[in-house]
Amino acid sequence: NAGVTQTPKFQVLKTGQSMTLQCAQDMNHEYMSWYRQDPGMGLRLIHYSVGAGITDQGEVPNGYNVSRSTTEDFPLRLLSAAPSQTSVYFCASSFRGETQYFGPGTRLLVL
Amino acid sequence: SQQGEEDPQALSIQEGENATMNCSYKTSINNLQWYRQNSGRGLVHLILIRSNEREKHSGRLRVTLDTSKKSSSLLITASRAADTASYFCATARDSNYQLIWGAGTKLIIKP
16 A cells, blocks of 8 residues: 655745645545644644545635545645745545544645 | 644653653543654654543553643653654544644654
């Protein structure tokens, strides 16, 4: 099993550009989530999903969209990138929302 | 808003010594989880303790939970250089789906 995979590993955007961060898991987990991690802070939940077709907002959802058309994939879309979205983004999945398995992260720099 | 707060923010000890990190939280929880993050990588789950448990062990790890004080501690015994990492606590409330994270303790093990 590959576990949780994320692409790209690193991305540079200009303010106003849009992009999609990809996340996939092969563990048949129902629960998937997106976090951002900023220096000196813990993870903050952006969006999460409890199953295909079901998504909900987390603590910091503004500027991000998600969809969950399949159990395996949970992409995160930045609609119009801003410097404040410079961060490291982690995708995670879990079975029944307990132990979470994390991807390696995407480092995003918005200029 | 962050639920958990780790203490200390940073800890530097000699290899072979024990390391203790603390986590305090604000609201009632369903469970509390500890994760490790090596520099620049994704988080790895260490241990989960439920609100009706007081102590849990996993190898060299010992976690305690005091729900009356809303606090938890993580003890790593006989530390090794490979234990150098950041350690995060995360709390889950009734839904179990949303984890609230602390800012982490950075642990450095000196050879």
